[in-house]
Amino acid sequence: MLALAEVGAPTVAPGDVLIRVQAVGVSAGDAYIMRGEPRAVRLAFGMRHPKQPTIGRDVAGIVEAVGPAVTRFAVGDPVYAESDQGGYAELVAVAEEFVARRPANIDAIHAAAVPVSATTALQGWRLADVGAGRHVLVTGASGGVGGFAVQLAKAMGAEVTGVCRGTKAEHVRAIGADHVIDYLRDDYTDATGRYDAVFDLVADRSLGRIRRALTPHGTLVLSSGTGGRVFGPFGRIIRASLMNPFVSQGLRPLTARRNGDDLAELTRLIEAGEVNPVVDRTYPLERVSRALADFESGAVRGKLVLTV
The missing domain is CATH 3.40.50.720 (NAD(P)-binding Rossmann-like Domain)
Incomplete structure (x- = not known):
């Protein structure tokens, strides 16, 4: 079951980039974790309940703050990333190595369709x-x-x-x-x-x-x-x-892994016009349950994205 809740801001480690989320993509992994099925998923994400209560991995937004060890990003930079801390939120902290600059020719909504x-x-x-x-x-x-x-x-x-x-x-x-x-x-x-x-x-x-x-x-x-x-x-x-x-x-x-260099390569391909993210529909964050239901219906072309 999903519910909106007020939670504290994430802790920013020395090598983290704090992102103010503008959009977050909906992925199959989100549905797996939410339902705890297949049961093997629980071995990694929690047997009785999720270890990380906030789901969502594909995030796009603006850098809100950076840890003291971050060298490639500054406050205000448009970025996208694959998060392991739960992207269905207003703020998310991601290690710098998994963050890339957002392609200059797409908005946050289309960028959120990319990472996973x-x-x-x-x-x-x-x-x-x-x-x-x-x-x-x-x-x-x-x-x-x-x-x-x-x-x-x-x-x-x-x-x-x-x-x-x-x-x-x-x-x-x-x-x-x-x-x-x-x-x-x-x-x-x-x-x-x-x-x-x-x-x-x-x-x-x-x-x-x-x-x-x-x-x-x-x-x-x-x-x-x-x-x-x-x-x-x-x-x-x-x-x-x-x-x-x-x-x-x-x-x-294939066990896909988070990789900031791969995101940088995708940025190059998107800016060159060789790859174009396809977004079928967008939903406000409070309609996340509807978005996941539509995703699981199989009637989607491309990606579904939540706006924050």
Whole structure:
């Protein structure tokens, strides 16, 4: 259950940047932590209740204050970051190494769509060594991570196929996909196409079936997806890790990590016009429950963002 509450300002450590939050993105991890499901999430975030009562990781705003050890930022700088202290708030303190200057050509709302989803997509494609001449496929291509995965693969020179519901096909083409598969009509694992890399964000096909869609030495990147109440997508990731040494293809579970250098790289790509954050809807912070419900409905193109 979520509720608005007055809490004290965060403590600013010597290496921290205190950000006055203007906007915060809604991500799958927020829903996992709120519900405590899959149960494996509780091992990291608290068994009976969350260790950190405020959720939210994607923040964009203005520097309010800096610790004495901070060298790259000053009060008033527009920034964005991935927070581990709860971004659904007016103020959040983030270690300097995880903060980057906001791209000059976007506002705080669009910047808040970037950190978790775009760094996940960037780190995923690095696992697959994606570059020019490669043909890649993205499941969940209309979502937050999927949309960035499509754009980043195109920026890297790859040919991109996106998988989504047919009603979202034009959106996926508009963000750069060369080909679109409507999963309600066609199955990308039916062996009619072979891909150098598959970025699986949905987990609605078995590992064996997805391998049929890969070239003999292709790479499957596994991130998020569905699963049971106990292990959720983690059970699938464990199976892929155990299988990987015995197959010619690469089965690569992705554990995305906060990385300020990756955010700086994304700033460069956004300012160059090669990546454009897509925001479906915005909500005031007090409507966070509505935003999470809409997110979980699956009817979103790109990202949902809360304004503070």
